[in-house]
Amino acid sequence: MATDPDIKTLTNGFICKLCDVKIPNETSLVAHMKGKKHQHLCRLRAKRKAQEENSVYVSGFKPDTSTSELSEYFQQFGPVSEVIMDKERSLYAIVEFTESTSTEAALAQLQHRLDGLKLRVKPRERKEFKLASKGKHDRTKPHISLEKLNHELCLMSSVNEQMQKMVEIFQLSENDSKARQLLIQLLEEVFIEFLPDCQIVPFGSSVNTFGSHSCDLDLVLDLENTKAFQNRTRMLEQQTPEKQSEDGQSEDILSDINLATASPAELLELVAAILRKCTPGVHKIQTVSSARLPVVKFSHRQLNLQGDITINNRLAVRNTRFLQLCSGLDSRVRPLVYTVRFWAKQKQIAGNPSGGGPLLNNYALTLLVLFYLQTISPPVLPSVEQLKNMACEEEECVIDGWDCTFPSQPIGVPPSKNTDDLCTLLFGFFTYFSKFDFPGSVLSLRAGRILPITDFLSRDDMSDTAENLDTARQKPAEHPKLGPVNILDPFEFFHNVAGNLTERTHKNLRREFCEAEKYCRSQQYQRKSSKGKSWGLVKLFSPHAEGPSCSHDALEKVPEINIPFRAAILTPSFRTELSSAGEAFRVLWFKKVCSTLEVVFNEILKCTLSDHVEISQDQTFTKDDGKDVEINNNQSLDNSSHQHTVQSGIKRPFSIEEGPSCSSSPQGKRMRLDPTANYPEVVHWNWTQKHPVWAGRRKIRRILLKTSDESSKPEGGCSSIESRVTQYIIENDSNPKEKVQFRVDAVLAGNDECTNAVLKFKATDDPAGHFQDFFHFLDTFLPKMVETLLAK
Numbered sequence: 001m002a003t004d005p006d007i008k009t010l011t012n013g014f015i016c017k018l019c020d021v022k023i024p025n026e027t028s029l030v031a032h033m034k035g036k037k038h039q040h041l042c043r044l045r046a047k048r049k050a051q052e053e054n055s056v057y058v059s060g061f062k063p064d065t066s067t068s069e070l071s072e073y074f075q076q077f078g079p080v081s082e083v084i085m086d087k088e089r090s091l092y093a094i095v096e097f098t099e100s101t102s103t104e105a106a107l108a109q110l111q112h113r114l115d116g117l118k119l120r121v122k123p124r125e126r127k128e129f130k131l132a133s134k135g136k137h138d139r140t141k142p143h144i145s146l147e148k149l150n151h152e153l154c155l156m157s158s159v160n161e162q163m164q165k166m167v168e169i170f171q172l173s174e175n176d177s178k179a180r181q182l183l184i185q186l187l188e189e190v191f192i193e194f195l196p197d198c199q200i201v202p203f204g205s206s207v208n209t210f211g212s213h214s215c216d217l218d219l220v221l222d223l224e225n226t227k228a229f230q231n232r233t234r235m236l237e238q239q240t241p242e243k244q245s246e247d248g249q250s251e252d253i254l255s256d257i258n259l260a261t262a263s264p265a266e267l268l269e270l271v272a273a274i275l276r277k278c279t280p281g282v283h284k285i286q287t288v289s290s291a292r293l294p295v296v297k298f299s300h301r302q303l304n305l306q307g308d309i310t311i312n313n314r315l316a317v318r319n320t321r322f323l324q325l326c327s328g329l330d331s332r333v334r335p336l337v338y339t340v341r342f343w344a345k346q347k348q349i350a351g352n353p354s355g356g357g358p359l360l361n362n363y364a365l366t367l368l369v370l371f372y373l374q375t376i377s378p379p380v381l382p383s384v385e386q387l388k389n390m391a392c393e394e395e396e397c398v399i400d401g402w403d404c405t406f407p408s409q410p411i412g413v414p415p416s417k418n419t420d421d422l423c424t425l426l427f428g429f430f431t432y433f434s435k436f437d438f439p440g441s442v443l444s445l446r447a448g449r450i451l452p453i454t455d456f457l458s459r460d461d462m463s464d465t466a467e468n469l470d471t472a473r474q475k476p477a478e479h480p481k482l483g484p485v486n487i488l489d490p491f492e493f494f495h496n497v498a499g500n501l502t503e504r505t506h507k508n509l510r511r512e513f514c515e516a517e518k519y520c521r522s523q524q525y526q527r528k529s530s531k532g533k534s535w536g537l538v539k540l541f542s543p544h545a546e547g548p549s550c551s552h553d554a555l556e557k558v559p560e561i562n563i564p565f566r567a568a569i570l571t572p573s574f575r576t577e578l579s580s581a582g583e584a585f586r587v588l589w590f591k592k593v594c595s596t597l598e599v600v601f602n603e604i605l606k607c608t609l610s611d612h613v614e615i616s617q618d619q620t621f622t623k624d625d626g627k628d629v630e631i632n633n634n635q636s637l638d639n640s641s642h643q644h645t646v647q648s649g650i651k652r653p654f655s656i657e658e659g660p661s662c663s664s665s666p667q668g669k670r671m672r673l674d675p676t677a678n679y680p681e682v683v684h685w686n687w688t689q690k691h692p693v694w695a696g697r698r699k700i701r702r703i704l705l706k707t708s709d710e711s712s713k714p715e716g717g718c719s720s721i722e723s724r725v726t727q728y729i730i731e732n733d734s735n736p737k738e739k740v741q742f743r744v745d746a747v748l749a750g751n752d753e754c755t756n757a758v759l760k761f762k763a764t765d766d767p768a769g770h771f772q773d774f775f776h777f778l779d780t781f782l783p784k785m786v787e788t789l790l791a792k
């Protein structure tokens with residue numbers, strides 16, 4: 001391992017230069033080297049090296065020389081597998097042979113002549129194989145450098161002026177708009193030749209007034225008129241079959257495909273073929289049929305533009321019109337959107353470079369700003385429903401069954417009574433979402449308010465059984481995809497525009513909102529520095545300082561693990577139960593998590609529970625025998641030893657079957673959390689672990705899986721496997737004397753923060769100092785294991 005050239009040894013671990021990842025220890029390094037990614041890159045590197053050894057660089061041929069002519073010439077030295085020619089930047093070609101002996105024969109010949117010209121043939125350049133950098137294809141960088149931007153912003157006299165300056169710097173210039181219009185005209189001219197009466201309609205950032213220099217050109221190819229043209233043509237052919245089409249070229253294209261019955265994949269291939277063969281300057285054409293809305297991506301060399309083409313996506317065009325209207329309703333909308341977008345990119349929580357990925361896209365981020373402006377008091381923007389009522393009869397619009405009605409011009413909407421300046425609105429935006437319960441809420445711009453997530457939980461939107469998969473593919477979803485962040489499209493109610501976000505992205509998003517809200521309270525944000533220091537937006541945009549920033553308090557922070565509320569992983573029956581609970585769904589979910597935690601600690605990790613479980617709250621609890629018990633909880637968790645203790649009456653863990661999702665209750669006098677209780681809920685456990693169940697766990701899992709029929713799953717992905725691993729460790733533990741005793745306090749969070757169960761850990765007896773290793777293991781294992789059990 002030490003002699004592997006791909007591995008660099010550090011003082012605190014290793015770095016794999018091939019995969020560009022840091023590895024903490026030798027055990028993880030062995031697993032990484034055997035992993036799919038590392039093995040794939042090794043094979044890819046070997047393939048590239050073989051291609052280089054079997055290839056020659058060729059130049060000096062005529063501009064009209066084809067790849068087939070070059071291939072035919074070099075066949076004399078051996079079989080040619082591929083000829084790659086680049087005539088745009090330079091007149092050269094790469095000829096790749098199937099065998100290295102052919103390459104040697106071609107290089108050994110002193111002179112090569114083709115069509116009367118002397119060819120220059122030399123070995124292909126050898127390049128070091130490197131993993132593509134994540135930022136290499138990032139086209140979101142503005143034309144202005146960050147240093148120059150900071151200088152420009154510091155010259156302003158207020159945050160309001162800084163936000164106006166953001167629009168001035170980043171908005172599309174007149175030349176940018178002209179370049180986009182030229183490309184649209186070019187595409188229209190080409191496509192009309194093959195698809196008569198079609199339309200190329202721009203949408204998205206290029207035309208919604210929120211575009212920047214580097215934004216893509218999003219286009220819709222509208223084929224409705226072309227379908228009508230095709231139908232008329234076929235009817236005429238049936239009446240007069242001897243009559244020839246006036247447009248033979250169009251006839252050839254349309255005779256090969258029926259636009260009315262063609263699949264989206266077939267239409268995309270048609271678009272890609274026209275771009276590839278008939279559109280000058282267009283290259284890098286890629287069909288993405290797996291996207292939610294299938295798209296053809298392309299680039300234009302001369303204009304240096306990237307573009308996307310979708311088919312008949314009229315809802316996207318209508319959404320663009322809606323954003324144009326919102327921008328025209330109030331002059332504060334654009335500066336706020338531009339500022340928030342740039343802030344989100346700087347903090348790496350938005351702006352997926354390749355279009356997909358787990359970050360917020362600009363559309364979702366813009367809707368987040370618009371929603372805030374709808375809910376502030378007094379509102380800056382009306383809700384979509386209010387806009388619908390302001391529209392006249394001629395402005396009514398229904399697309400694919402969705403009501404997309406709103407006034408066509410801002411003049412038809414009364415002005416806002418809100419007089420807050422930009423500085424205040426930005427501060428309010430961060431404050432609002434820093435205390436927002438994203439997982440437990442659904443943002444609706446249609447209603448202009450938060451919708452309870454319980455309205456969506458009873459819908460069977462996560463069904464993935466085999467019999468439902470085919471049906472799901474045939475018809476669009478009739479429910480939004482619930483996730484850590486839920487933002488409904490203004491018109492397509494069943495589309496969560498933030499449905500791609502992961503739990504990690506949501507965690508980063510919330511952290512950045514809290515950091516920004518904290519900074520906006522300071523004088524650095526509100527007032528210009530008289531000493532020339534960074535202030536206002538400059539400090540807001542600055543990246544976090546690298547390295548440990550830890551204060552003494554941070555080092556002594558109580559170890560915590562969060563179990564987030566994730567509707568997507570819950571069973572349909574439990575989702576229905578949560579839906580019927582209304583606003584008390586958080587307490588019901590918390591009860592389920594607590595019972596699941598006991599299963600994990602007791603049955604899977606084989607911890608021993610003390611004689612009692614403490615359940616604390618400023619409410620009355622109900623026993624299973626119907627008697628009420630008064631509990632007073634006025635102390636903090638740190639002073640929990642003085643809290644009242646309630647004997648649970650049982651000495652066994654809650655089982656999953658005894659959780660809150662079951663209609664029948666166990667016969668024991670177990671304490672039940674009242675679903676109507678106020679927050680916070682607190683549950684305390686005292687556990688004892690006698691065996692090092694965290695040591696060598698992954699290796700033991702691999703061994704046990706080889707001797708069983710169970711399929712391999714990630715750690716924490718299968719309760720039966722994890723129980724067997726723990727049992728194996730216990731049976732082979734020769735010294736079970738060094739035990740760890742620890743306390744777990746489970747607290748329910750929600751309402752003004754994200755719904756989750758916060759688990760606070762504290763070692764009560766740890767003579768051998770094993771608790772930190774145990775907690776490090778639990779930090780990853782526990783949330784995954786709880787989610788696995790909740791999904792059953």
